[in-house]
Amino acid sequence: MLIGKTDRVEFCGTMKYSVEINGAKRTVDIDGETPLLWVLRDTLDLKGTKFGCGAAQCGACTVHMNGHPIRACQTPIASVGDARITTIEAIGDSKVGKHVQEAWIELDVPQCGYCQAGQIMSATALLTRNPAPTDHDINVAMSGNVCRCATYTRIRAAIKHAAKAGSI
Amino acid sequence: MLARRNFLKVSLAAGGGMLLTATLPAAAKAATLGKAGTDAVALNAYLQIAPDGLITITAKNPEVGQGVKMMLPMLIAEELDADWSKVQIAQADLDARYPGQVAGGSTATPLNWLPMRQVGAAGRQMLIAAAAAQWGVPAAECETAPGVVLHKATGQSLSFGALATQAASMPVPDVKTLKLKDPKTFRIIGQPTRNLEVPRIVTGQPMFGIDVSVPGMLYAVFQKCDVHGGKLVRSNVADIRKLPGVRAAFEVKGGTDLRGLLDGVAVVADNWWQANRARQQLDIIWDEGNVAGQSSHDFAATAIRMSKGRPESILRRDGNPDAAFGKAAHVLEAAYSYPFLSHTNLEPQNCTAHVKDGQVEIWAPTQNPAPGAALVSSTLGVPPTAIKVHMVRAGGGFGRRLSNDYMVEAAWISKVAGAPVKLLWTREDDMRHDMYRPGGFHFFKAGVDANGQLIAFRDHFVTYSQDGAIAASADMSPAEFPARMVEHLEFGVSMIPLRAPTGPMRAPRSNAFGFAFQSFLDELAHASGVDPVQFAHNILGAPRLLPDPPMPRQGPGFDTGRMRGVIDLVAEKSGWGKQTFPHGTGMGLAYYFSHLGYFAEVVQATVNATGEITVDKVWVAGDIGSQIINPLNAENQAQGSALDGISQALGQALTIDGGRIVEGNFDSVLPLRMRQAPPVEVHFLVSDHPPTGLGEPALPPALPALANAIFAATGKRIRSLPFKDHDLSAAA
């Protein structure tokens, strides 16, 4: 016999939050602890950002906050404030993001594809601050993103491909 | 090896154009199907040509990342002589007209290679017939170029689009009269072909099961007993109903089938996070049943005790191993083991269902929709005709989605909640309610003679039973290598009763046996002072086909020449034996035949002073027959499979304690990460055999090749998985 869950969580009421997603102000009326991931997916119908672990372990939920990659599953909506959030749906609006997407297509990177939104968000953040990353730079920037299909060989090649495209 | 009989049916597609339906019973041996199913598989395909020339080819099988949604249409398009740039691909639903809608066992290539091409060839012949009729010339004088029919003598030509409507009224050709292309003239098959889905993937379009949205949909979670099959006694579900956003919360009384609907509590809310948060307030009292002995620790102790006695049953015996050990120059004994594993599809299990007025509509990322529909039918008591299943792209399959537990749960919850629901599991649910790759123990003894020939081999395999029978995917074949190539050999089996459910995981059985057998064979090579490549040659002997003994999953046998071919190729490509490495770096070889594919792999690895393993590089050589259908995807699949094996070897294990899985997320089950991923060089040996599948066979050699490389680097032999549990600091 076993008694189940015992941790108690506080339930606060809902509140209105106005956040900037992909360049547009969006207002949601929601519990402030709701992770950005679920606001994006379930409230705002932006389903490109994925759920893989809910524990900052897989990177499937990676989005940009003011250009930096963050894990949306660990980001309460109440903490977003004025920050600019960019998701996979709009990453192609930036030159670097577009190059990354094109490199992914050119090299036929995905298998199941489920991790790839997160991979592209991390890769774009890397190339934005470091246009010519070394293998070591790639290892550091990309090791938070799990690819269960293990397409790492092509992800690495595609990052280098996009870097080259960016330098022309 | 495939049946030539088929049946082609044609009708006008809605909106004009030709709709060609083919029902193709494939008599390929069920034995070659791996875990996918043992019934003969019948095939069916759609081909639609619009008057504007756009060709829609329906991919009938579930797509889980293996690339079948591209591969099947490529076969059809080739023989149709389609212009590939005008082809679009549609995903079929589960549909009685398409039997064999399953993704498993690397079967799609061998089962569809001929029939799908026949579908295309039949379409091409009808288009030619239509053109010939219009021009009043013999069909035999007509030919095709991509997307057009030509009559060279008169210089006339008509596009497929222009001919489509008339072609639909042409008689359906007898399959015996179909002329297939000479493979030398292939324009689509064999070309590196980009996956048409990638532009949608990289822009984040909703396309996976988890992305499904239907009007009025609510979100559900389902708490089951972490001791598999535990029964619900009582819960505080009434309190849960009062929590924010919760629309329904109720107890579910399930059955005893661990792959079906089980006891639990469902929570349905306005969004998923609310549902899951409310669930955290559940207090449930379970009757776990008897969990005595249901711990990894107990299993290991039981296995050692069993190994000291005779096996409970003998799977195979040739000659007299005990007597032969006495004649061997080198005799070695070793115990190998490997743990239970979770499939860890990156997309956790999920399913959307809508039960209304006795009708059930389901959107499921499943590898095996038909048994799922049957499960829903029997559990909900609705006729199969009232169930509609849409197959949705899955974020990884690896065998997990051959089971449909999430499907029946979603349907049940929708029925009780009276609304469409999307059920989504957490990562912890996924890891703790899997159909696990069974662990196992091998107690080996073998003898090698003075010439470096393996003359005697024994394995006492300790595996698991469930309800008295061998657990799913926990059995061993009497044809397991090196059986048939060793004069004196015995495979014995003993079983430990297990509660946790087991099932196929990518390269079932092979993913574990490869590690145990190929590591031990490497030990034998080193103990006898024979180079591992030479040792393999000695075992394989002259090129010949060794037929399979009578057994489940009986296949076409084992070709020693093909195995040797890939071993020699990988040795050449990796520079095997040509380099001397400093202490701490070494190369390991392993080879394995599974799912009709012959693979040999070399891993170069380095172990540093702190015992940290770096996989420097992997070389893969494979023989999957005469044709690599899509080299771009083939390389990706082979690389991914090899790295999947490396991932399992380095960091993955589940621990069972008191009948429950201890681990729950990627902080304890460690997937391979970018910083650990080596380059993987893939080579295919094209041979004169029918093409076979690639979803699995490149995986099994990767683990032992790495273990053997670590031995070469350090002199330390690793005999259990995963490597993270071994301290190599003293060895390096």
Ligand code: FES
């Ligand atoms: S879902 Fe956020 S890191 Fe895995």
Ligand code: FES
């Ligand atoms: S492509 Fe499947 S998880 Fe990365």
